[in-house]
Amino acid sequence: MKISIIGTGYVGLVTGVSLAHKGHKVTCVDKREDIVTRINNSEATIYEPGLQVLLEQVIGKGNLKATTDLEYAVMNSDVSIIAVGTPFGDGRIDLSYIIGCATEIGQILKGKDKYHVVCVKSTVAPTTTDTIVKNILETTSGKKAGQFGLSMNPEFLREGKAVEDFMNPDRIVIGAYDNKSFNVVNRIYKGHFKAPIIRVNLRTAEMIKYTSNALLATLISYSNEIASICEETGGVDVREVLESVTLDKRFNPKVGNRLVNPEMISYLRAGCGFGGSCFPKDVKALISFSAGKGYEPEILQSTMNINETQPMRLVTRLGKNINGLEGKKIAVLGIAFKPDTDDVRESPALIIIRELLRQKAKVFAVDPIAVQNASMVLPNDNEELHLMTDYKMALQNADAAMLITSWPEFTSIPSYEFVSFMSKPVLIDGRRVYDKKTMENAGITYIGVGLDSTEAAKNG
Ligand code: UGA
Numbered sequence: 001m002k003i004s005i006i007g008t009g010y011v012g013l014v015t016g017v018s019l020a021h022k023g024h025k026v027t028c029v030d031k032r033e034d035i036v037t038r039i040n041n042s043e044a045t046i047y048e049p050g051l052q053v054l055l056e057q058v059i060g061k062g063n064l065k066a067t068t069d070l071e072y073a074v075m076n077s078d079v080s081i082i083a084v085g086t087p088f089g090d091g092r093i094d095l096s097y098i099i100g101c102a103t104e105i106g107q108i109l110k111g112k113d114k115y116h117v118v119c120v121k122s123t124v125a126p127t128t129t130d131t132i133v134k135n136i137l138e139t140t141s142g143k144k145a146g147q148f149g150l151s152m153n154p155e156f157l158r159e160g161k162a163v164e165d166f167m168n169p170d171r172i173v174i175g176a177y178d179n180k181s182f183n184v185v186n187r188i189y190k191g192h193f194k195a196p197i198i199r200v201n202l203r204t205a206e207m208i209k210y211t212s213n214a215l216l217a218t219l220i221s222y223s224n225e226i227a228s229i230c231e232e233t234g235g236v237d238v239r240e241v242l243e244s245v246t247l248d249k250r251f252n253p254k255v256g257n258r259l260v261n262p263e264m265i266s267y268l269r270a271g272c273g274f275g276g277s278c279f280p281k282d283v284k285a286l287i288s289f290s291a292g293k294g295y296e297p298e299i300l301q302s303t304m305n306i307n308e309t310q311p312m313r314l315v316t317r318l319g320k321n322i323n324g325l326e327g328k329k330i331a332v333l334g335i336a337f338k339p340d341t342d343d344v345r346e347s348p349a350l351i352i353i354r355e356l357l358r359q360k361a362k363v364f365a366v367d368p369i370a371v372q373n374a375s376m377v378l379p380n381d382n383e384e385l386h387l388m389t390d391y392k393m394a395l396q397n398a399d400a401a402m403l404i405t406s407w408p409e410f411t412s413i414p415s416y417e418f419v420s421f422m423s424k425p426v427l428i429d430g431r432r433v434y435d436k437k438t439m440e441n442a443g444i445t446y447i448g449v450g451l452d453s454t455e456a457a458k459n460g
Pocket residue numbers: 123155156157158159160213216220265266267268271273274275276277278279337338
């Protein structure tokens with residue numbers, strides 16, 4: 001099939017390259033000439049494992065090209081997939097890129113006789129496609145929906161695993177305006193992927209995407225709420241609690257004698273909160289959408305509230321344990337919102353660093369690859385903030401270290417390194433990755449999320 005994809009961010013480019021790999025003829029469209037040139041030169045403009053190699057293959061085969069010319073792309077394809085950004089701003093989802101894109105496509109469709117399907121892949125609130133996008137397309141093209149097709153086909157791609165997730169989907173959700181639209185979008189996937197294709201209406205497809213992210217985010221906040229209760233109780237370790245709870249076969253079934261250990265369980269672990277470009281934005285967008293419809297969602301609001309206070313709790317506990325933060329040197333281990341990415345958007349580390357600086361601590365924040373992105377969003381005029389890639393430098397003479405992102409190079413730091421680099425080592429384990437007993441035996445004051453160190457130590 002001939003497919004045009006509008007937007008070459010991580011969703012657009014991964015979708016384009018993966019569909020071209022399946023044999024479709026793909027044209028990627030972006031307004032930025034430099035991005036288009038780099039893609040045509042087989043250079044992946046975003047980092048995703050496996051993407052570079054696939055891009056080289058599909059460009060070599062002539063299955064993918066990039067252009068700034070939207071009209072050419074739409075006129076020469078059967079379906080246009082919209083994969084532009086939907087940031088969150090001013091208390092609601094910002095649809096300006098979607099609106100701009102739909103307007104331009106509609107104007108082009110005015111002059112296109114052949115049937116064409118417009119498929120929204122960007123994450124948008126329920127009703128966006130069947131009201132806003134449809135209305136714009138109808139007004140600008142002078143045609144009625146039905147004369148052109150309309151679909152909503154959400155993505156379920158994790159950053160850092162996007163190519164793997166695209167190639168091995170759990171389900172393919174196709175929201176369709178009518179049979180004809182569905183049949184076209186179905187042809188993109190049918191026979192190419194081993195996953196059930198779920199046909200729904202447009203707004204159900206939008207709701208599935210939001211519900212999926214909101215559920216995972218809620219599991220994280222739920223775990224963090226239980227962690228806080230454990231901390232206040234003393235002598236209860238949230239890790240033991242949640243590990244035991246998730247051994248329930250309804251969470252973790254056995255095949256033969258082996259536990260399946262579904263990945264979903266890893267969202268039921270306490271930590272310092274979720275971040276990234278999707279969970280916070282999507283949960284907030286669903287809250288604002290729902291409130292706009294007259295229903296104030298309580299669980300979703302709590303999910304966000306807990307996520308905002310969780311990193312602050314760590315800073316408070318640290319301050320109490322080292323007699324205030326002013327003038328203290330604090331090593332922050334990890335700035336990216338999760339390992340294997342340089343993305344710092346909505347990372348709990350940013351909240352922690354800003355709070356430490358506000359309380360006049362000297363912050364030595366370290367990350368293997370996210371330092372450059374961090375430097376763009378953190379204050380560059382604060383002499384107390386130092387960003388670096390070498391954790392040993394950060395630990396040198398530090399009063400405390402806080403593990404925020406579970407990079408393997410940080411989670412494998414041996415206890416003797418904390419002891420030899422730091423004066424009176426205090427370790428905040430924001431991801432519960434270190435062994436408390438090993439750390440305490442080495443003379444380290446260990447403070448873990450969901451664990452009151454004093455009480456727990458007292459009880460054995
Ligand atoms: C998320 C979803 O997982 C994808 O299914 C979805 O398609 C994507 O958003 C999207 O909407 O585009 P992503 O933001 O890349 O993908 O991140 P995750 O790997 O799910 O991590 C999100 C947050 O949850 C991170 O802050 C991470 O630290 C936290 N997390 C993740 C955990 O606390 N535990 C985990 O086991 C995994």
